[in-house]
Amino acid sequence: MPPVNKSDDRITRSSQSWDLRWRQRGLDKKSVWPAALFQVNGAVFFLEMERAKLGGYKDGRPNIIRKLDAYWQYYDSTDCEKDFGFRKFRVVTVMRTPARAATLLDSLRAAGLDKATFWVSSEADLFSFKTPKAPVSFDTILA
Secondary structure (H helix, E strand, O other): OOOOOOOOOEEEEOOEEEEEEEEOOOOOOOOOOOOEEEEEOOEEEEEEEEOOOOOOOEOOEOHHHHHHHHHHHHOOOHHHHHHHOOOOOEEEEEEOOHHHHHHHHHHHHHOOOOOOOEEEEEOOOOOOEEOOOOEEOHHHHHO
């Protein structure tokens, strides 16, 4: 899998070394429009920053659920591989508050998007991720 960008940025935390790559430009593809794309130790993540409450309803679904459904349709697709050079990824969605993060997780479950692909956190608990199925540790990608 090609790197997210050509730089070789490394961040060291304690005795662990992270290979971190970050990109915020050239991400306006047809299927998804992430705020950023980053890669940590080979694991690829799209970043979505959602500051508003669930809203922008269309066909009974809020905007963020439609957006995350588009990511699910894009996951492991030839379009994703053509656009970015990889097929598998996770989506980190940061909500403004823990309550909004919990509401998003409930909405993902209700929409049938209860996939481990979606990592949700809040600005207050930035590195405390949950998927619609269970909590997940960012440190798992360091192993």
